[in-house]
Amino acid sequence: MSAHDTRAAPPTGLRVLHLVTDAYGGYGGIALHNRDVIESLAEEPRLAEIVSIPRIAAPFDDAVPPKVTFDTSGIAGKRAFLATVWRHLRDRRGFDAIWCGHINLAPIAWLAARWTRAPWALAIHGIDAWPRAASARARFFASRADLVVSVSQVTLDRFRSWCPVDPARCVIVHNAIHLEAYGMAPRRADLVEKYGLADRTVVLSFGRLDPTERYKGFDELIEAMPDLLRMRPDLTYLVAGRGGDLPRLQAKALALGVADQVVFTGSIEEADKADIYRLADVFALPGRGEGFGIVLLEAMACGVPAIGSSRDGSREAVRDGLIGQVVDPDDSDQLREAILTAIEQPKSVPAGLAHFSLESFGKRIRGAMARLIEA
Template sequence: MRLLALVTDAWGGRGGIAKVNRDFLAAFAEHPAVDEVVVLPRVIVEAPGPTPPGVDYRTEAAGGAAAFLRAFGAVLARGGYDGVVGGHLNLTPLAAVAAMRARAPWFFIVHGVDGWGPEHWPQSYGAGREAAVRWAVQRADAFVSVSDLTRQRFSQWMGVPAERGVVIPNSVDVSAFGVGPKRTDLLERYGLGGKTVVMTLARLSAAEQYKGIDETLEALPALVPEFPDLAYLVCGSGDDRERLEAKARALGLGDRVVFAGYVAEDEKADHYRLADAFSMPGRGEGFGIVYLEALACGVPVVASSADASREAVLNGEIGTIVDPDDPASVVDGLRTALRQPAGVPDRLDHFSAARFADRWRSVVDRVFLPA
């Protein structure tokens, strides 16, 4: 069986969606019924490195819109696909066309806030984009959502039956993380030696001011009397950094907040290990791999009741849930996390890489190999 997958990015991409794509594509390639997975990535930002056996990664597709369409035309002309995957809502119209051309079943993936409604889309998209997506998703055989919250919100918005959706939460490879000492050179780099550290890792995007960084900043002054050596490490880059830096100064936290900028994948675990608590009590997470990564490093986590991050901490079983609209709740949650001992929770295995791969292979069985 040959599959065609249209994705935003995967190998050579950054962030949570790229990781999910790499992981599910690798799982597909390992399915005993799958001979080849042809992948068209929309974007590649760094060297992609090797891909798993059975994955034909068409890097030429990542040269801009025209290059992607040329690559898409080439795979359509070749044909012979037994199933199609639309790796993002934006790619569903093309995925639908490919499936119709191949007379093959197909499904698409809803990653998060983009599936909650057009109000979460860039203004440049316009009504035409929504109409095209609506046309496509009504024709899909199934969809996969990273959380039940996202599945329900997408269903309500698009009028697609929720039972057509399969929830597959993000995963974490615990072997790539783990509890460990705080790296001395990083403590020196950020001036965090002897500090009690709260950490967030997220895009600092002006269009995504829902990550919970503002709420964490606003909670810190109330915690300083109890934790006089308190510091806040904000990892990530983006066009909202200047505003956040100004806010930290306005709150009198200028000497307690460190903006680390972009953190490379091979340094993420060591940055998590600098933290005594990980905080991201936002309003727009469709799931959030970073919560799992922090937990895999033994760092207590503060998540939110207002988005799907509560599912990432199993509704409070493996993390603290706070109400981002209640400042006292955020303060209390941070206090709880900072007082917790480090340690990887046993229930984190619910999000193991092995379970993730099994869940995705079951989608192949359900959609492409129906009984």
């Protein structure tokens, strides 16, 4: 971790203030997205410094790019965060652009833009910017962004349904996949034994088991298991992730008589993530609330056939059916048939996955920043 030093000599070039919920030392898709943004912007020759200020962070070992100041002095709470932002804004060097990594930070980004007279961009990810986030306050601040950067068309459309920002001020930058971190490999024997998967055909889902986020398709897949087991008695549904909704999902599996065939992994270490995907014959995320669905990319990068949803941004992760199947989560027959079809597919990494490479993401992010600065 690094902290800002106001005594340092001013860098030659453009400076960006980056406000984020989390990035390095964070967990989940938004933290990963923010890290990818930081590292993509760090490759822009015109940028001399990126000052990134997170709301939350845990200790981390990741190498932060040299031109990035990742100031964690604001993680102690809201006041500490505001004080850290204000300290950087008082800096005589100023900022040429502001990148807001979450809609909840839009009021601070707007104030920072007013203070510095710099243009600002707002990144939106999923349900954080869908209609349930609508309020007069949210509309006021979000509508004043000079550029809205969305991870998917679905998220942008739903955001614009309550915050009618000019489409000319919007751009879509799909999330990236770190292809080098994945790849095809045999199942890890210790994980097969740990989860009782020897000679089993595995359908996998990966995500937070949050009682406030019951939109990932876990319920639909558990409900599909009795019918699927009649056709494939060797089937196991592996649910990877942690959260407070675990007891309810376990009770549902028990009530449906499939508790022995639904396995919950609990928390997964980052180092084990790729090997968890490699346990699967099918990856399914038939939900209603994914802004994009980075886990689908990760599964496909391990060669696992993937199933997304027609009801959320996960359909864009499988490129509307080009590199994976799309199902309506409300159609149980369609979901069952998609799983049975995917089981028969040979494992392979789809060539179309390169569309989401980190290199492609970086070009789009740097293009968005150039557009912002030139505005």
